[in-house]
Amino acid sequence: MALKHATPMLDELEKGPWPSFVTDIKRMAARKPMCEDLLGLLEMSYEHKEGHWKHGGIVGVFGYGGGVIGRYCDRPDLFPNVAHFHTMRVNQPASKFYSTEALRKLCDIWEEHGSGLTNMHGSTGDCILLGTTTDQLEPIFYRLTHELGMDLGGSGSNMRTPEGCVGRARCEWSCLDTQDIIYDITIKYQDELHRPMFPYKFKFKASGCPNDCVAAIARADCSIIGTWRDKIRIDQEAVRAYVGGELVPNGGSHGFEKRKLDIQKEVIDLCPTRCMEWDGKNLKIWDEDCTRCMHCINVMPRALRPGTDVGATILCGAKAPILEGAQLSSVIIPFMKMEPPYEEFHEFVEKMWDWWMENGKNRERLGELIQRLGLREFLKAVEVQPDPRMINTPRFNPYIFYDPADVPGGWERDAKAYRERHHA
Amino acid sequence: MSEEAKAKILEYMKTQKKTKLYFNDLCKAVPELKMREAKKVLNELVEEGKVKYWSSGSTTLYMLPGEDDVAAEEEKMK
Ligand code: HEM
Ligand code: HEM
Ligand code: SF4
Ligand code: SF4
Numbered sequence: 433m434a435l436k437h438a439t440p441m442l443d444e445l446e447k448g449p450w451p452s453f454v455t456d457i458k459r460m461a462a463r464k465p466m467c468e469d470l471l472g473l474l475e476m477s478y479e480h481k482e483g484h485w486k487h488g489g490i491v492g493v494f495g496y497g498g499g500v501i502g503r504y505c506d507r508p509d510l511f512p513n514v515a516h517f518h519t520m521r522v523n524q525p526a527s528k529f530y531s532t533e534a535l536r537k538l539c540d541i542w543e544e545h546g547s548g549l550t551n552m553h554g555s556t557g558d559c560i561l562l563g564t565t566t567d568q569l570e571p572i573f574y575r576l577t578h579e580l581g582m583d584l585g586g587s588g589s590n591m592r593t594p595e596g597c598v599g600r601a602r603c604e605w606s607c608l609d610t611q612d613i614i615y616d617i618t619i620k621y622q623d624e625l626h627r628p629m630f631p632y633k634f635k636f637k638a639s640g641c642p643n644d645c646v647a648a649i650a651r652a653d654c655s656i657i658g659t660w661r662d663k664i665r666i667d668q669e670a671v672r673a674y675v676g677g678e679l680v681p682n683g684g685s686h687g688f689e690k691r692k693l694d695i696q697k698e699v700i701d702l703c704p705t706r707c708m709e710w711d712g713k714n715l716k717i718w719d720e721d722c723t724r725c726m727h728c729i730n731v732m733p734r735a736l737r738p739g740t741d742v743g744a745t746i747l748c749g750a751k752a753p754i755l756e757g758a759q760l761s762s763v764i765i766p767f768m769k770m771e772p773p774y775e776e777f778h779e780f781v782e783k784m785w786d787w788w789m790e791n792g793k794n795r796e797r798l799g800e801l802i803q804r805l806g807l808r809e810f811l812k813a814v815e816v817q818p819d820p821r822m823i824n825t826p827r828f829n830p831y832i833f834y835d836p837a838d839v840p841g842g843w844e845r846d847a848k849a850y851r852e853r854h855h856a
Numbered sequence: 857m858s859e860e861a862k863a864k865i866l867e868y869m870k871t872q873k874k875t876k877l878y879f880n881d882l883c884k885a886v887p888e889l890k891m892r893e894a895k896k897v898l899n900e901l902v903e904e905g906k907v908k909y910w911s912s913g914s915t916t917l918y919m920l921p922g923e924d925d926v927a928a929e930e931e932k933m934k
Contacts, residue, residue, distance in 0.1 A: 488912035490919070490926055501913035516930070519913075564927060588909075588916030625916050627902070628909065628916035630893040659873065681933070785892060789891045794878045795915060 437472030441479070456738050457549065466547045466563055469513035473505055491518055491566050493573040497628040500569055501585025503695045516565040517547070521558040521585040522570060523618065523625075527598045527610040528553065537580055545756070556635070557595030557646075558585040580852055596638040597645040604730065606640025607658030607742035608770055613638045616774055621781075630785070631792035641738060642726045643726065648750075648761070653798045654781070655747040655761045656770065660739035663719040670735035671695070671715045683733050699728050744770040746780065748810075749799030759799045762807065764814065766821045767800035780814055787813035861886045861897045866906060869920050876917040877908050 435458065446452045454471070461467035477484050489502025501519040508515035519693075522538070538559070542548055547563030554560040564572065576582045585593035594617045597603070599610030617636050617706035618625065637648035638656040648655035673679045693699075695715075700708045707721035708728065715735075717728075731738045746768055747761030768776060784798070787810065792801045802810045811818055820826035836842035868885030874912060883894045898918065901907040910917045 467897050488910065489930075490910045492909055492911070497902070500911075502911065503913075566930065587913055588911040588914065623895075623899070627895070627899050628911075629891070629898075631878075631880060633914060780923050786892070792880075794880055803860065853885040 435471060436465075436468045437475060439471050439475040442471060442475050460548045463543075464548050465513045467518075467549065468685050469511040470517070470547070470549075470563065473507070473511045473514055474490065476507070476510070485517070488761035491569060493569055493584065495500050496584060496626045498587040498626055501587050514563070515617040517563040518566065520546070520561040520564065520569070521554070521556065521587055521593065522576065522582045522845045523585040523593045524557055524559045524595075525582075526552055526614040527596055527601055528557075529601070529611075534580060534582075538576075538582070541572060541575050541579070544674045545575075555651075556592050557637075577698045584626070586625050587617065587634075588628045589630045589632050591636070592628070592633055592635045593625070594618055594636040597640050599638075599639055599640040603640060604733075605658075605738055607645065607660055607728070608638060608640045608656070608744055610640050610658075612772065613656060613770065613774070616772070620774075620778065624785075630789060631747060632795045632797055634785075634788075634798065638744075642724050643730070649747060650750055650758070650760055651752045652750055652761065653748065654784070655750060656744045656777075657747065658738075658742060659724050659745050661767055661769065662739035663738040664717055664722065664739060666715055666717065667735050668714050672713070673721075674732050674735060679732075679734055679796045681731055683730075683771065693732070699731050702727055705764070746777070747783065749797075749802050751797045751799050757800075759803075761799070762802070763819075763822050764811070764816060766819060780816075783814045784810075786835060858897055861889060861894070862901055862906075865894075865897065865901065865918075869907070869918070876919045876925065878917055882918055 439454075442454045445454045457471055457503045461471060473484055484506050485506045486506050487502075489504065491502040492498075492500045494630050501521070502518045503519060505511055505514045505517060539548075539550070542550060542561050545564060545568040546561055547681075549562040551560035551562060573584065576584070578658055594614045596610035596614040596801050597606070599608060600606040603609060614636075625629075634654070635652045636654050636656065637646045637652035638658075639646050640658040641650050642659060644655075644657055645754075648657055670679065674681060674693040675695050677690055679693075680688055680690055681698070695710050700710050701704075704725050704727070705721045705723050707718040709716045724738075729738065744767070745763055746765040748764045749759060750761040751757070751759050765780065768780075770777060787799050787800055791805060792798070794806075807822065808818070811822075836844070865882055865885045869881065872881075878896070879891075879895070882898065883889070883891055886897070888895050889897070898907060902909065905921060908919050908921045910919050
């Protein structure tokens, strides 16, 4: 089919063995003039080595401050069909379980009212509908809510659509009901999700175990990661079967051929805390030293399983910005049972938000605020006792949590005067 | 009480040089309110159509409706 605009540079991206977004957009361009102009605009951006989108606007659906991201093209004279090209974020079902019927319906609605292009899913977790015009926003929202029972997700300075791993629905390692937790946060904090009030974005992500399949520790301002307090369950018979070559290690993820597992080299020596021992017959784990890294369980899933006294570790402060300053979450609550109705968790969340709202600068993420004012200030605000598990190597820095108010007699210290005598 | 707070916020917005304001800045108009309370008041203003959201996609600001309304904003972009 002859398209309106020549796209020699984009065409290059269709060559080679990989699926190509250019091919996908061209296929849609046969039906949608919007997609034709999108290709033309992109080709022009490649030529100019410069983006041609303008960011932001006051578009949205009534009463919601998030869920629609206004995008306008800066050359509507050349590409009138993408003069408006707004993105809609649709709150994905927990753990992304859809019926095919719901997916078809969603695509039908989008083809009728938008470009037909989707991004399943965005890094926020939402189902991303790419490209529509201002007049279509309310009709789409009406159909999503009335025909599909689906809602818009978060964008801007609000709580973003929470996201969880597949959890107990499909994964035997899950220590949490991630779907229930995500649903609870979504419903409990509807106002925070739809009506922006924070200094900046705020993300919750929940993983059922420390494998952390949604990368909560790297991306969420508040990460909820499943863990256990008791011992790793060991089936010694199955351990011997791995060593004897009767079972395929790593659940087959590194090849399905049967081979003898070198348990010393592949498990014991790789345990980060060296808390395991193999005497040729039995595996011994000193669970009090285990950091729940999941390595041994991942290698021998038939032999080892997480314990049964399960709950979550709550961590705060991650961010994964595009340009610089990526930061991982820090442990704030080493263990919380995390059972409905999640009151303990809600109380923690609300204290955390109050502190961030009162103290955060505009566009300052929670993790940045903790860095600026200190972990101790944050812990005071959320009423959590300092704990060695909150720092990477507590023995190297055992002093950071001492507060004169907590030490009998206290002390006075003039840090400035000290620094005049002792330069850092 | 809420009406009084609403009036203060609107008055504050009118007197600012910037047309788009952060939530934090708007709270300065009603220092006697907790931020979560101030937020409820703002929500009501939005529902009444007296205040509008502006969003870059990553950050959200508040503005008064009027000359910068959607139609006008889009008109200016042409
Ligand atoms: C029989 C006498 C002593 C023994 C057996 C002993 C043993 C130890 C050990 C095993 C550690 C390492 C602890 C660890 O980080 O795991 C240690 C640390 C230390 N000891 Fe001793 N010690 C003795 C006497 C003293 C005395 C008399 C002083 C000071 C006057 C002292 C000052 C310290 C200090 C400052 C540390 C470092 C603490 C830290 O890094 O947190 N020790 N000692
Ligand atoms: C010329 C004199 C000294 C030098 C150059 C020196 C140097 C050092 C250095 C480089 C460290 C390691 C710091 C770190 O891990 O960041 C250290 C630790 C330590 N020094 Fe000294 N030191 C001196 C004298 C002393 C004296 C006189 C004492 C005690 C009476 C002392 C007690 C300690 C203790 C207890 C530690 C361990 C601190 C900790 O574990 O956090 N040092 N010293
Ligand atoms: S994070 Fe853990 S529980 Fe969740 S899907 Fe991954 S391995 Fe399973
Ligand atoms: S989970 Fe990790 S730390 Fe714990 S015993 Fe296994 S390998 Fe060691």
